[in-house]
Amino acid sequence: MKDYPKYEFAYGVEDHRTGDIHSQRESRNGDSLNGEYSFHEADGTVRIVKYAVDKYSGFNTVVERFGQANVNEFKGHVTTSAWKTVGASTEYQYQY
Template sequence: MVAKIAFAVLALAAAVCAEPGAPLVVAPAYVKAVDYHARPHYSFNYGVNDPHTGDHKSQSETRDGDYVKGQYSLLEADGTTRTVDYTADPINGFNAHVTRSGHAVHAAPVKAYAYAAPAVVKTIAPIVHATPAVHAVPIAYKTASLAYAAPLAYRAPLAHHY
C-alpha cells in the first residue's frame, strides 16, 4: 500500500515539474516481495515477577513449520505454581501436560456471627389534602440511634364528593 502511494506521489510530482511537451519519466518504486508460503519459524519468551501485586508468570514458545512447542507457568491463588508444557502439530493436535509444584496454603476460615437487624419503628405524619397535585409527606424511620425522614409522594383522590 505504501509503495502504491509513493508511486502516485512521485508520478504527480513529475507531472507538475515537467515542462509542457516534455516526456514524462518516473523512477520505479521499491516493492517488497512477501512469500506467503514460506515455512513459519519463530521463538519467544517473556516473564513477569511483580512482588507488589503478587503477579508471577512466564511463557516461552517455539514454532518450526507446523510444529509448536511451549511452556507457561503461573502462581496460583493458593500459593502453588502451575506449569503447562504443550505441543501442537497437524498429526497429534494440541497436547498439554499440567503439573503443580509447591504446597497449597489456604486462609483460615472466618468465624460466622449471627446478626440481628435493628428494630424499625415507623411513624406516619398526618396527611393533609389541599389541591389535586403531587405532595411530599415525610415519613420518619427510627432505628436504634438513627432517625431520618424519607419523603412519600402521593396524588390527591381521583374522585371528589361535593
C-alpha cells in the same frame, strides 16, 4: 511459494508487590509448535502448562502443579449481605 513459519519468544513477569508472577515461552518450526506457560496460583502453588502442536498428534498438554497450597492465605475481599427472598426462592448475595 509457501512461507515456512519459524519463531521463538519468551517473557516473564515477577512483581512481588502485587504477587503477579508468570511467564511464557513458545517456539514454532513449520507445522510443529512447542511451548509452556506458568503462573503462581492464589493458594501459593505454581502451575506449569506445557503444550505441543503438530499435524500428526494435534494439540497436547501436560499440566503440572508444584508447592503446598496455603488455604489460609486468601488475599481477596468478600463482603456478604443478609439473606434475601426473591419470589419463592432464597438466594445469598455476594459482593466482590
